Amino acid sequence: MATDTANNETRKPNPVDIHVGGRIRMQRRLLGLGQDALAAPLGLTFQQVQKYENGANRVSASKLWDIARTLQVPISYFFEGLDDAASTAQSATIDNPAQQLVSVAGGVEMAKAFVAAPSHARQHLIGLARALSGDASGSALQAA
Numbered sequence: 001m002a003t004d005t006a007n008n009e010t011r012k013p014n015p016v017d018i019h020v021g022g023r024i025r026m027q028r029r030l031l032g033l034g035q036d037a038l039a040a041p042l043g044l045t046f047q048q049v050q051k052y053e054n055g056a057n058r059v060s061a062s063k064l065w066d067i068a069r070t071l072q073v074p075i076s077y078f079f080e081g082l083d084d085a086a087s088t089a090q091s092a093t094i095d096n097p098a099q100q101l102v103s104v105a106g107g108v109e110m111a112k113a114f115v116a117a118p119s120h121a122r123q124h125l126i127g128l129a130r131a132l133s134g135d136a137s138g139s140a141l142q143a144a
Contacts, residue, residue, distance in 0.1 A: 014055065014058070017055040017057075017058050019078075019079075019082050020059060020064070020079070021052050021053040021054055021055040022053070022055075023077060023080070024049075024053050024059075025103060028053075029107065029108050030108060034046070035050055038067070041070050042066050081099075
């Protein structure tokens, strides 16, 4: 039994759990909720939500149902973009730049401010973002 405990401590999260957790985080941030605001109606602590979002803890089916209702999305939302992630950890990463933006701290606020800015200011913001990211080619960001 000691071997099982050692294996559990070194085991990496399942790519599907990481993907589902990332989708929970993204939708929570899109709604402007903190981890504690999501945790309260679910009877969880913010630390439990944090572990779900990181894929460290698996979300049970009933808890995922409750999370979906709280975040106002169908259960299928959490599995969108998941193409056989069980066979490849790369599938658990977010490839869509818009999803990446709303998944990082401040991303939703940045997106709202960008949309509210006049078009000439948007071009300056894109240039600033490219300069700050070290992307002189502009491949990381595309003007909309």
